[in-house]
Amino acid sequence: MFDIILHKIDESFMGVECEPGIAMELRDRFSFFAENYKYHPKYKAKFWDGKIVLYRNNNTINVGLLSYFPDFCKERNYTLKIDPRLTTINEFSREDAEKFIDTLGIPFKVRDYQIDAFVKAIRYKRKILLSSTGSGKSLILYLIVRYLQETKQKGLIVVPTVSLTQQMYKDFISYGYDSSKYCHTIYSGQTKDADKFLYISTFQSLVTIKKGKYLDSSYFQQFDFLIIDEVHQGVVVSLTNIINACTKAEYKIGVTGTLKDSTIHELTLVGLLGTIYRASSTVDLIEKKFLSPFSIKSLVLKHPEEICKLAKKWSYHDEINYLVTNTKRNDFIKNLALSLKGNTLVLFQLVTKQGKVLHKLIEDAADKERKIFFVFGGTDIKVRETVREITEKASNAIIIASYAVFSTGTNLRNLHNIIFASPSKSRIRNLQSIGRVLRLGDNKEKAVLFDIADDLRVGKHLNYTLQHYISRLQIYNDEGFEYKTYAIDIKY
Numbered sequence: 127m128f129d130i131i132l133h134k135i136d137e138s139f140m141g142v143e144c145e146p147g148i149a150m151e152l153r154d155r156f157s158f159f160a161e162n163y164k165y166h167p168k169y170k171a172k173f174w175d176g177k178i179v180l181y182r183n184n185n186t187i188n189v190g191l192l193s194y195f196p197d198f199c200k201e202r203n204y205t206l207k208i209d210p211r212l213t214t215i216n217e218f219s220r221e222d223a224e225k226f227i228d229t230l231g232i233p234f235k236v237r238d239y240q241i242d243a244f245v246k247a248i249r250y251k252r253k254i255l256l257s258s259t260g261s262g263k264s265l266i267l268y269l270i271v272r273y274l275q276e277t278k279q280k281g282l283i284v285v286p287t288v289s290l291t292q293q294m295y296k297d298f299i300s301y302g303y304d305s306s307k308y309c310h311t312i313y314s315g316q317t318k319d320a321d322k323f324l325y326i327s328t329f330q331s332l333v334t335i336k337k338g339k340y341l342d343s344s345y346f347q348q349f350d351f352l353i354i355d356e357v358h359q360g361v362v363v364s365l366t367n368i369i370n371a372c373t374k375a376e377y378k379i380g381v382t383g384t385l386k387d388s389t390i391h392e393l394t395l396v397g398l399l400g401t402i403y404r405a406s407s408t409v410d411l412i413e414k415k416f417l418s419p420f421s422i423k424s425l426v427l428k429h430p431e432e433i434c435k436l437a438k439k440w441s442y443h444d445e446i447n448y449l450v451t452n453t454k455r456n457d458f459i460k461n462l463a464l465s466l467k468g469n470t471l472v473l474f475q476l477v478t479k480q481g482k483v484l485h486k487l488i489e490d491a492a493d494k495e496r497k498i499f500f501v502f503g504g505t506d507i508k509v510r511e512t513v514r515e516i517t518e519k520a521s522n523a524i525i526i527a528s529y530a531v532f533s534t535g536t537n538l539r540n541l542h543n544i545i546f547a548s549p550s551k552s553r554i555r556n557l558q559s560i561g562r563v564l565r566l567g568d569n570k571e572k573a574v575l576f577d578i579a580d581d582l583r584v585g586k587h588l589n590y591t592l593q594h595y596i597s598r599l600q601i602y603n604d605e606g607f608e609y610k611t612y613a614i615d616i617k618y
Contacts (some may be wrong), residue, residue: 433448471545
């Protein structure tokens with residue numbers, strides 16, 4: 127008799143047979159505190175302990191967590207029996223992958239790490255592919271899609287933004303795919319059904335497909351494979367519900383440039399999509415000349431002493447409001463953007479308070495021939511794509527864009543400079559933003575990130591955004607990025 131028996135229910139869940147005492151141990155092992163749980167009303171009211179428990183009361187758990195059970199049992203001397211259907215893998219070698227790729231007619235050489243990631247995905251069916259921004263993740267996805275299309279399987283690719291539905295669609299065309307014949311994109315105003323092999327959709331569109339209060343599971347059961355692009359960005363509940371609803375999807379793949387500091391707990395992601403495989407790192411790809419060399423110039427703006435004394439009493443929101451509305455600071459950013467050669471991306475966080483202001487300042491001061499663009503969440507998808515296409519051919523354009531729209535996924539190959547106009551300590555946002563400037567382009571020798579920080583120190587007191595800057599420096603150190611700091615006095 128085994129202490130724990132695992133059996134397959136479907137492509138989302140497995141059942142667990144064990145004694146009640148062991149079930150309690152499993153609930154404890156597969157649980158974690160929710161992000162910011164202490165501020166949740168239910169926690170404050172003592173109706174909830176703040177934990178998310180992945181082991182369900184009906185003794186089921188996500189299939190991806192299978193990998194944790196052997197160690198769990200070994201630590202406690204429990205015997206374990208696993209349904210063979212949970213451990214089947216495909217006999218798919220690198221040689222098989224290379225032969226298949228040769229049949230696709232891709233107009234350029236597929237890189238070794240892309241082939242390795244492709245092999246892992248097909249062989250194990252469930253995988254989180256961790257590959258640095260700018261490494262060509264869409265080509266890895268294309269290889270997976272084309273291979274599964276050979277077996278007449280129907281698939282769904284989920285992306286975080288409307289822009290990425292169109293970009294993915296066009297990327298596949300550039301690889302030699304007839305997207306108009308095989309792909310259907312879903313976003314606001316688009317039909318949810320089509321007689322196509324592959325659907326590409328945003329999270330936001332899929333969560334509206336409901337029966338009553340819940341997702342319409344019958345809709346998601348049509349898919350044989352599921353791919354989540356930029357998986358770190360998924361809203362926890364939305365992502366979980368979508369993946370779990372795909373109970374017939376034998377292949378479940380997630381891709382992202384980074385997982386550290388993700389708002390989605392790693393245990394949740396592994397349960398939904400499988401174990402993590404690191405395909406590439408930014409520094410390695412730069413060394414191999416797959417990504418553009420780049421440097422970081424940290425511009426630390428020292429504010430007047432009388433302002434620093436006032437700032438000591440400010441809340442975080444007070445400090446942000448001061449910085450983004452500061453005319454001297456915005457003038458500095460304007461002058462910096464206009465002084466740079468090549469295409470420049472200026473990233474901001476607050477649309478009305480800073481984005482629109484910077485756009486007007488830069489547009490009014492720029493030469494009439496210079497292309498100046500403003501992109502934020504309210505910008506039509508077709509306009510965003512037009513901006514991207516124009517910038518690919520331009521040599522001296524400036525894009526003032528929100529982090530929410532242009533920090534993730536958007537492919538800007540011909541970008542030379544990036545300016546962080548708004549402070550942030552998010553590892554994911556910073557690394558994704560850096561990725562915009564790393565793609566190789568024609569006549570592009572080196573890319574530069576201008577990281578603007580603000581020094582409002584008084585004695586030993588460090589202001590909020592300076593602490594965020596210190597966090598960014600730690601990210602650069604962790605990633606092996608070189609940077610140089612410049613102290614600049616803001617004159618009032």
